[in-house]
Amino acid sequence: MRYQRRHRTGLARATRIGRAFRGLGSKPDRPREQRHFGVVPQHAHRQALGPSRTGRGGTDITTAIWKAGTTAYRRDLDTEDPYGESAQIDLDLGHQFRSIVEGALLPRAPRRQQRSTQRPLTNRHRHSRRRRSSTRSRSTISTWASTWPSPAS
Amino acid sequence: MNWSPTPSDAFLGDVQGTVLIGLKRGGGDTYTLQIRDDGIGLPDDFDIHRTKFPRSDISANPSTPAQGPISDELRRWHLVRYHLLRPAVDYLL
Numbered sequence: 001m002r003y004q005r006r007h008r009t010g011l012a013r014a015t016r017i018g019r020a021f022r023g024l025g026s027k028p029d030r031p032r033e034q035r036h037f038g039v040v041p042q043h044a045h046r047q048a049l050g051p052s053r054t055g056r057g058g059t060d061i062t063t064a065i066w067k068a069g070t071t072a073y074r075r076d077l078d079t080e081d082p083y084g085e086s087a088q089i090d091l092d093l094g095h096q097f098r099s100i101v102e103g104a105l106l107p108r109a110p111r112r113q114q115r116s117t118q119r120p121l122t123n124r125h126r127h128s129r130r131r132r133s134s135t136r137s138r139s140t141i142s143t144w145a146s147t148w149p150s151p152a153s
Numbered sequence: 154m155n156w157s158p159t160p161s162d163a164f165l166g167d168v169q170g171t172v173l174i175g176l177k178r179g180g181g182d183t184y185t186l187q188i189r190d191d192g193i194g195l196p197d198d199f200d201i202h203r204t205k206f207p208r209s210d211i212s213a214n215p216s217t218p219a220q221g222p223i224s225d226e227l228r229r230w231h232l233v234r235y236h237l238l239r240p241a242v243d244y245l246l
Binding site: 065073075089093095096097098099100101102103104105 | 186187189191194195199229230231232233234235236237241
Protein backbone atom coordinates (compact mmCIF):
# COMPACT_ATOMS: atom_id res chain seq x y z
CA MET A 1 0.00 0.00 0.00
CA ARG A 2 2.72 2.41 1.03
CA TYR A 3 4.85 1.44 -1.95
CA GLN A 4 1.95 1.95 -4.35
CA ARG A 5 1.27 5.42 -2.99
CA ARG A 6 4.92 6.38 -3.32
CA HIS A 7 5.03 5.02 -6.85
CA ARG A 8 1.99 7.03 -7.88
CA THR A 9 3.45 10.20 -6.37
CA GLY A 10 6.72 9.71 -8.24
CA LEU A 11 4.91 9.18 -11.50
CA ALA A 12 2.88 12.34 -10.98
CA ARG A 13 6.05 14.34 -10.30
CA ALA A 14 7.77 13.00 -13.38
CA THR A 15 4.75 13.84 -15.50
CA ARG A 16 4.64 17.35 -14.11
CA ILE A 17 8.35 17.94 -14.74
CA GLY A 18 7.97 16.69 -18.29
CA ARG A 19 5.10 19.06 -18.94
CA ALA A 20 6.89 22.04 -17.45
CA PHE A 21 10.01 21.56 -19.55
CA ARG A 22 8.27 20.66 -22.76
CA GLY A 23 8.17 24.32 -23.73
CA LEU A 24 11.97 24.53 -23.78
CA GLY A 25 12.40 22.56 -26.97
CA SER A 26 13.34 23.93 -30.36
CA LYS A 27 9.88 23.13 -31.69
CA PRO A 28 7.53 23.67 -28.79
CA ASP A 29 4.11 22.09 -29.10
CA ARG A 30 2.45 24.74 -26.98
CA PRO A 31 1.94 28.43 -27.70
CA ARG A 32 4.51 30.79 -26.24
CA GLU A 33 2.17 32.30 -23.65
CA GLN A 34 1.51 28.87 -22.13
CA ARG A 35 5.14 28.06 -21.51
CA HIS A 36 6.23 28.29 -17.88
CA PHE A 37 9.91 29.10 -18.25
CA GLY A 38 12.26 30.99 -20.47
CA VAL A 39 16.01 31.38 -20.50
CA VAL A 40 17.25 34.83 -19.57
CA PRO A 41 18.45 36.55 -22.76
CA GLN A 42 21.91 37.92 -23.27
CA HIS A 43 22.13 41.70 -23.31
CA ALA A 44 25.06 43.53 -24.80
CA HIS A 45 25.33 45.90 -21.88
CA ARG A 46 25.69 43.11 -19.33
CA GLN A 47 28.93 42.71 -17.52
CA ALA A 48 31.38 40.53 -19.42
CA LEU A 49 32.51 37.46 -17.53
CA GLY A 50 36.16 37.37 -16.68
CA PRO A 51 38.43 34.40 -16.09
CA SER A 52 38.24 32.44 -12.87
CA ARG A 53 40.02 34.24 -10.03
CA THR A 54 40.35 31.24 -7.79
CA GLY A 55 41.33 28.79 -10.51
CA ARG A 56 38.71 26.32 -9.29
CA GLY A 57 36.53 26.86 -12.31
CA GLY A 58 32.99 25.59 -11.74
CA THR A 59 31.69 27.23 -8.59
CA ASP A 60 32.72 30.86 -9.03
CA ILE A 61 32.02 30.78 -12.77
CA THR A 62 28.53 29.53 -12.08
CA THR A 63 27.95 32.23 -9.49
CA ALA A 64 29.19 34.95 -11.85
CA ILE A 65 26.90 33.80 -14.65
CA TRP A 66 23.97 33.57 -12.28
CA LYS A 67 24.47 37.08 -10.92
CA ALA A 68 25.07 38.62 -14.33
CA GLY A 69 21.90 37.03 -15.71
CA THR A 70 23.72 36.03 -18.88
CA THR A 71 23.82 32.95 -21.05
CA ALA A 72 27.23 31.38 -21.62
CA TYR A 73 28.30 28.77 -24.16
CA ARG A 74 31.69 27.11 -24.12
CA ARG A 75 31.91 25.55 -27.55
CA ASP A 76 34.91 23.24 -27.30
CA LEU A 77 36.81 22.96 -24.05
CA ASP A 78 39.64 21.08 -25.79
CA THR A 79 40.59 24.08 -27.91
CA GLU A 80 39.41 26.93 -25.71
CA ASP A 81 38.80 26.96 -21.97
CA PRO A 82 38.16 30.65 -21.14
CA TYR A 83 37.39 30.10 -17.46
CA GLY A 84 39.89 27.32 -16.75
CA GLU A 85 37.10 25.02 -15.63
CA SER A 86 37.57 21.97 -17.84
CA ALA A 87 39.65 19.84 -15.48
CA GLN A 88 37.50 20.65 -12.46
CA ILE A 89 34.22 19.83 -14.21
CA ASP A 90 35.60 16.57 -15.57
CA LEU A 91 36.65 15.68 -12.06
CA ASP A 92 33.36 16.73 -10.42
CA LEU A 93 31.04 15.03 -12.87
CA GLY A 94 33.16 12.08 -13.95
CA HIS A 95 33.03 12.64 -17.71
CA GLN A 96 35.17 14.39 -20.27
CA PHE A 97 33.08 17.30 -21.50
CA ARG A 98 33.35 19.04 -24.81
CA SER A 99 30.76 21.81 -24.51
CA ILE A 100 28.81 23.60 -21.78
CA VAL A 101 25.68 25.70 -22.12
CA GLU A 102 24.73 27.70 -19.06
CA GLY A 103 21.90 30.06 -18.20
CA ALA A 104 19.28 30.99 -15.64
CA LEU A 105 15.84 29.47 -15.80
CA LEU A 106 13.25 32.01 -14.72
CA PRO A 107 9.49 32.29 -15.05
CA ARG A 108 8.26 34.54 -17.79
CA ALA A 109 6.83 37.84 -16.64
CA PRO A 110 3.22 38.51 -17.61
CA ARG A 111 2.73 40.64 -20.70
CA ARG A 112 -0.38 42.43 -19.56
CA GLN A 113 1.35 45.73 -18.71
CA GLN A 114 3.31 45.79 -21.95
CA ARG A 115 0.16 45.45 -24.01
CA SER A 116 -1.69 48.19 -22.14
CA THR A 117 1.00 50.73 -23.04
CA GLN A 118 1.25 49.81 -26.69
CA ARG A 119 -2.18 50.40 -28.18
CA PRO A 120 -5.82 50.33 -27.16
CA LEU A 121 -7.37 46.87 -27.13
CA THR A 122 -10.18 45.91 -29.43
CA ASN A 123 -13.06 43.78 -28.23
CA ARG A 124 -11.46 40.75 -29.78
CA HIS A 125 -8.23 41.30 -27.85
CA ARG A 126 -10.09 41.85 -24.58
CA HIS A 127 -11.90 38.53 -24.88
CA SER A 128 -8.76 36.60 -25.73
CA ARG A 129 -6.87 38.18 -22.83
CA ARG A 130 -9.62 37.31 -20.37
CA ARG A 131 -9.55 33.68 -21.42
CA ARG A 132 -5.79 33.40 -20.99
CA SER A 133 -5.70 35.16 -17.64
CA SER A 134 -8.23 32.73 -16.22
CA THR A 135 -5.96 29.72 -16.70
CA ARG A 136 -4.01 28.28 -13.78
CA SER A 137 -0.59 28.67 -15.35
CA ARG A 138 -1.15 32.36 -16.01
CA SER A 139 -2.01 33.18 -12.42
CA THR A 140 0.94 31.13 -11.16
CA ILE A 141 3.39 33.06 -13.29
CA SER A 142 1.99 36.39 -12.08
CA THR A 143 2.44 35.36 -8.47
CA TRP A 144 6.04 34.34 -9.04
CA ALA A 145 6.93 37.47 -10.92
CA SER A 146 5.75 39.69 -8.08
CA THR A 147 7.94 37.89 -5.54
CA TRP A 148 10.91 37.10 -7.76
CA PRO A 149 14.25 38.63 -6.73
CA SER A 150 16.56 40.07 -9.29
CA PRO A 151 19.49 37.77 -10.22
CA ALA A 152 21.87 40.69 -9.71
CA SER A 153 20.74 41.30 -6.12
CA MET B 154 17.34 33.43 -26.86
CA ASN B 155 15.09 31.59 -29.26
CA TRP B 156 16.36 28.10 -28.64
CA SER B 157 17.51 26.05 -25.69
CA PRO B 158 19.07 22.58 -25.84
CA THR B 159 17.00 19.58 -24.86
CA PRO B 160 17.92 15.89 -24.65
CA SER B 161 15.75 15.19 -27.66
CA ASP B 162 18.12 17.32 -29.76
CA ALA B 163 21.13 15.23 -28.76
CA PHE B 164 19.98 11.98 -30.35
CA LEU B 165 18.34 12.23 -33.72
CA GLY B 166 16.68 9.32 -35.42
CA ASP B 167 17.83 5.98 -34.02
CA VAL B 168 21.09 7.20 -32.52
CA GLN B 169 21.63 5.73 -29.06
CA GLY B 170 23.26 7.34 -26.06
CA THR B 171 22.93 8.42 -22.45
CA VAL B 172 21.22 11.39 -20.81
CA LEU B 173 21.79 12.16 -17.13
CA ILE B 174 19.63 14.70 -15.32
CA GLY B 175 20.35 15.98 -11.83
CA LEU B 176 19.24 18.76 -9.51
CA LYS B 177 21.90 20.14 -7.19
CA ARG B 178 21.33 22.52 -4.32
CA GLY B 179 23.65 25.48 -3.99
CA GLY B 180 23.84 28.10 -1.29
CA GLY B 181 20.60 29.60 0.01
CA ASP B 182 17.63 29.11 -2.29
CA THR B 183 19.64 28.51 -5.44
CA TYR B 184 19.57 25.26 -7.36
CA THR B 185 21.31 23.98 -10.47
CA LEU B 186 19.63 21.70 -12.97
CA GLN B 187 22.26 19.72 -14.87
CA ILE B 188 21.48 17.85 -18.08
CA ARG B 189 24.37 15.77 -19.46
CA ASP B 190 24.37 13.80 -22.67
CA ASP B 191 26.87 12.07 -24.89
CA GLY B 192 25.05 12.87 -28.09
CA ILE B 193 26.08 14.70 -31.20
CA GLY B 194 26.58 18.12 -29.65
CA LEU B 195 25.89 21.41 -31.35
CA PRO B 196 27.04 22.36 -34.87
CA ASP B 197 30.22 24.40 -35.24
CA ASP B 198 28.42 27.55 -36.38
CA PHE B 199 25.95 27.53 -33.51
CA ASP B 200 25.50 30.95 -31.88
CA ILE B 201 23.52 30.77 -28.68
CA HIS B 202 22.49 34.42 -28.76
CA ARG B 203 20.93 34.51 -32.19
CA THR B 204 20.21 30.95 -33.14
CA LYS B 205 16.84 29.91 -34.42
CA PHE B 206 17.20 26.82 -36.53
CA PRO B 207 15.32 23.60 -37.15
CA ARG B 208 16.64 20.23 -36.04
CA SER B 209 17.58 19.25 -39.56
CA ASP B 210 20.45 21.73 -39.33
CA ILE B 211 21.90 19.89 -36.34
CA SER B 212 21.95 16.59 -38.19
CA ALA B 213 24.30 18.14 -40.75
CA ASN B 214 27.21 17.16 -38.51
CA PRO B 215 29.12 14.68 -40.77
CA SER B 216 30.68 12.77 -37.88
CA THR B 217 27.32 11.63 -36.54
CA PRO B 218 26.19 8.12 -37.37
CA ALA B 219 22.71 7.72 -38.79
CA GLN B 220 21.74 5.07 -36.25
CA GLY B 221 23.05 2.82 -33.52
CA PRO B 222 25.45 3.69 -30.72
CA ILE B 223 28.04 6.44 -31.12
CA SER B 224 31.57 5.06 -31.22
CA ASP B 225 33.88 5.70 -28.30
CA GLU B 226 36.12 7.85 -30.47
CA LEU B 227 33.29 10.28 -31.20
CA ARG B 228 31.65 10.04 -27.80
CA ARG B 229 32.06 13.28 -25.86
CA TRP B 230 29.84 14.64 -23.15
CA HIS B 231 27.90 17.87 -23.34
CA LEU B 232 26.59 19.73 -20.32
CA VAL B 233 23.61 22.07 -20.04
CA ARG B 234 23.25 23.89 -16.73
CA TYR B 235 20.23 25.92 -15.72
CA HIS B 236 20.20 27.94 -12.53
CA LEU B 237 16.92 28.14 -10.63
CA LEU B 238 15.56 29.67 -7.48
CA ARG B 239 13.42 27.89 -4.91
CA PRO B 240 9.94 28.83 -6.26
CA ALA B 241 10.69 27.16 -9.58
CA VAL B 242 11.91 24.00 -7.87
CA ASP B 243 8.83 23.90 -5.63
CA TYR B 244 6.63 24.05 -8.67
CA LEU B 245 8.46 21.23 -10.43
CA LEU B 246 8.59 18.88 -7.44
